[in-house]
Amino acid sequence: MSDDPVDLACLVDSLSESQIRELEDAIGARRCREKYGADRIDELLEVWEHVPPCPTCRCREPFKDGSTPQGRARWRCPSCGARFSALTGTIFASAKLPLYKIIRIVEVMCHNASLRLIELTCGVSHPTAHLWRHKVFSTIDSWQEKVMLSGRVWIDEMYFNDTDLLHDLGRKPKRGLSKDLICVVVAIDAHKNVLAVVSENGKPSTKRINAALEAHIEPGSTIVHDCEKAHNALVKKLRLVDERYKANTADPDYLLHMALVNNLCSWIRRYVGRFSCMKSVNLQSYLNWFVYLFRVHRDEEKWPTEERVVRHLALSEGTHLRK
Numbered sequence: 001m002s003d004d005p006v007d008l009a010c011l012v013d014s015l016s017e018s019q020i021r022e023l024e025d026a027i028g029a030r031r032c033r034e035k036y037g038a039d040r041i042d043e044l045l046e047v048w049e050h051v052p053p054c055p056t057c058r059c060r061e062p063f064k065d066g067s068t069p070q071g072r073a074r075w076r077c078p079s080c081g082a083r084f085s086a087l088t089g090t091i092f093a094s095a096k097l098p099l100y101k102i103i104r105i106v107e108v109m110c111h112n113a114s115l116r117l118i119e120l121t122c123g124v125s126h127p128t129a130h131l132w133r134h135k136v137f138s139t140i141d142s143w144q145e146k147v148m149l150s151g152r153v154w155i156d157e158m159y160f161n162d163t164d165l166l167h168d169l170g171r172k173p174k175r176g177l178s179k180d181l182i183c184v185v186v187a188i189d190a191h192k193n194v195l196a197v198v199s200e201n202g203k204p205s206t207k208r209i210n211a212a213l214e215a216h217i218e219p220g221s222t223i224v225h226d227c228e229k230a231h232n233a234l235v236k237k238l239r240l241v242d243e244r245y246k247a248n249t250a251d252p253d254y255l256l257h258m259a260l261v262n263n264l265c266s267w268i269r270r271y272v273g274r275f276s277c278m279k280s281v282n283l284q285s286y287l288n289w290f291v292y293l294f295r296v297h298r299d300e301e302k303w304p305t306e307e308r309v310v311r312h313l314a315l316s317e318g319t320h321l322r323k
Helices: 008-013 017-036 041-047 099-109 115-122 126-138 163-169 206-216 229-237 252-257 259-273 280-298 305-315
Strands: 063-067 073-076 083-085 152-161 181-189 194-201 222-225 241-244
Touching: 017 099, 017 305, 041 099, 041 305, 099 115, 099 126, 099 305, 115 126, 126 280, 152 259, 181 206, 181 259, 181 280, 194 206, 194 280, 206 229, 222 229, 252 259, 259 280, 280 305
Parallel strands: 152 222, 222 241
Antiparallel strands: 063 073, 073 083, 152 181, 181 194
């Protein structure tokens, strides 16, 4: 074998476009193997010793039963007899992208990138970037159902223009808290657990406040708020310690004691502002992703953000159908 150095620049220049794409895929696959231990999603699940639930009856004790034509392990359910692969019924079931590109999309999404930036960074088309964004969102659809706030809890409401409504009516938004504005109920506790829930349009009623927060605040906690009347029933129902500060940006006490939730509202507003073409019907999905990443970033000293999100995505049972 010759010891002469290889002129990689000349070698690359000699490649055709199809060969360059093959080279890019090979490099991406190698880097994926080095970082995650596999370059296919089914191999990654094997590395993590994942046992998939039955997609038909949700039984969690299937056993291996041969392999698919693609070489993936085949599983059989002892309860209903269904045969399936580890990808059946998941967002990867019909995926055409190689694993390294899917992971790259996820890694870029961890930085709340726009669709255009995902396209440019990951080398995918706009429809593919859009599809995978919503596939990823589908894996955290129920994430906020598990959020529980305790101890000292700050709550507030914020509002966004209902772009779907404005588009349909072709008119300018009304001033004030009209029905043109989508209400988002937000909360954060001293442990930096966060909640952000869409609560229909207009100023929220007592019923809507209770629906958004009742199941997510530990009874007996201290609730810090801005004297909104709709909060009173929640305070009474959960036997909360009531700490209130009248909303007044000229009052130093209000600014000091409501700073945490006011900052949260600012963070959410800047985050949502990155996605100017987002449909209002998808706002909750974007908020779910914000809350999920907030938790992941909070704990990144224990587990690096991107690796944790990739693991969540691979082990998730979420599904998404192209509309």
